[in-house]
Amino acid sequence: MEKIVLNCRNLCKKIGKKDILKGISLEVRRGEIVGFIGPNGAGKTTTIKLILGLQKMTSGTVEINGYDIKKNFVEAIEKVGAIVESPDLYMYLSGYQNLKIVKECYKNITPNRIDEVVKIVGLSNRIKDKVAKYSLGMRQRLGIAQAILHKPNLLILDEPTNGLDPEGIIEIRNLLKKLAHEENIGILISSHNLSELENVCDKVCIIKNGKIIEETNIENLKKEIVEESYILEVNEAKKVKQILKEKCEIIDDEHIRIRVDKLNLPSITKELENNGILVYTVTKEEITLEEAFLRKIGGNNIE
């Protein structure tokens, strides 16, 4: 049993009369990467701000390494690295100077730790340049460097892959995996894009309208939301619809989609043949995790 680094219980946040969060609970253990997925406006950033003490919660508790964020802020936040919304960088300073400012905020950071971190995020060549000249991707990397400089055991990253090219995304993913598994860091990553996190997360929490609607691992999620479906090429699609009723949907005159288990497929084709329908081909339809996710959260309706 890995140690729990982040434990949120029943977080609620009310701004005016509007409930932004309605009882969010989540846990992050050491060495575990938790994806925090939800559409825009679902409350991801607000949750992260509550966890970090940037906003006051209406009710609920946040414990980091066993310390309550409200009562023991300094102890709780000491071992946390975070990027909120976007990397917070001083544009008129160089990358190195930005890291130096962070270094001054913690005790016991050795001077060569900065070089070490710069190497980890791959910014060695440009670290002396002004941040104003950095691309969005480089800023993200520098943000991660800032967050891991003091060797935290909890890393909270808000949309860390924003603005990165596919190659960059892969690099960051590998970096996060390495951090989680080699340095035993618990990581909470928020994103509105499930497929980006598909390969890194041990667990995903899906948030919608301020509520967690699913908390499971990726495999289960896939199994649950991705039903199998098949495309049948037939001679008369309309006739099939009359026979199978709700089980199928018409794509065009000669193609229909049916959602059934693989085991039930032979009996259906047999039934169609008995009714004089010619089935030419049966193909399995692949749907992406993304589509499945969209179906699951039912589109993006900001309340």
Add this chain to the structure above:
Amino acid sequence: MNKLIKNELFKIFKKKVIYILFIIISLVIVVNTAIGTSIYGGTIVDHTQEARKQKQVELMNQLKQIEPETNVDDYVEIKTELDMENLIMSYPYGSWQERVITKYENELKEILRQINMYTYKIENKEELAKIQNKYNTFLQPLKEDNWKSFVSKEITIIEQNIKDLEKEIVNTDDEEQKNIIKAQIQQYKFDLEILTLRLSENISYETSDRNTLLKEYEDNKQTLNAYPKDYGKYNYNEKLQYNKTLESVKELEYKIHNNIPTLETDNARDMLNSSFEFYEILIILVIIIIAGSIVSEEFNKGTIKLLLVKPFMRWKILLSKFLASVIILIILILFIIILQTLVGGFIYGFDTYKVPIIQYNFDMQKVQSINVFISVFILVLAKLPMYLLVLSITFAISTISCNTSISIILGMLVYLSKNIIYLNDNLEFTKYLLTTNWDFTRYLFGKLPEVSFLKFDFSIMICLISFIVIMFITFIYFKNKDIKNI
């Protein structure tokens, strides 16, 4: 905490704007010092000498046209005028003899008139010899160039006059007459005092800085003596004026006794000493820009989140920013002092810094001789409450509004509002305003403030209360602030 302040200073000094501000200030100091006050005054050209020469020529021409036989009265009159001019012109302009002759012009003219009269009108050898003798006795010390003996003679004459008057007073019964004589004696005694001072301090009649000081001292002392004796019955304005005269008298007295040199109008010392009047607006501008942006900018750029997820309580983060602004203020003040010292020194010479500033202290009731650097330090201390309050107000607006331009504009308005509220004895409610209380230079050396309702203790209280309230609100607000989503 030290590290946080270090971080804040690091961030400030990495910005270009701070260097631009410092360069502007340097330029203003250099230009202002180089121009000095000559731009306002211009040199004063003395035309007395030329006018006298012209008069001499005119009189000579007039005299030639008059026949002494036919028109003796006019002849005597013109001759007397001419003799007087010749006498004045016989000594160089500004010499002590010339000054003395000018001082006793009326008496000398009378003597000359008598001489001429006895020569041309009524020929009377006996009287002429008598008056000639008087004339020569008067001019003897002048010819010998011995001003001390001249002054001694003056003193003897005045002492004799006093004795005569004292005798007269005994013989007079009329009260009114007695008072007049008493006043005359008073005046003679005062003249005697000045003459004695002239002798003991070795100040001749010659035009010199010390003679000017003595003249000023004489005028001020006379004004002071004219005040009624019961200080307690003065109203506030009379007290103010009395104190002002008293201050001048005491300071001039000290300068004369201690031989303090008089400096030229433009000199390095006085420029340094008044630098915080000249450059106050610049100091205010810089601290408003720094204090107005130090918090709000972090909010605007979102970098405040970076600071707030560091292991420090929020009040420490805010305090470090406040202290960093105060450090900038101190650096700025030191910068201005050092630069003004150097620039003034290079343009007008460094030696004037050795000349002390003479200041009468009403609390200690004695004159103090203060080194210019100590004087500047005292002035800075007296101005510091104002600087700190402007800084805190701007800082508070910056923290609460999160808007840099609004905080800079409001901070400036608060500072300028001190000029809008005109201090007046009829507006006593203004004593509760911060802006009327935050400048402590008016209380320095026990001076009376310009209006009666201002009190030192009360001002300290108003400033302290305002500071505590402003800081309390700012820190509580910052502690509970939710960092909004962008």
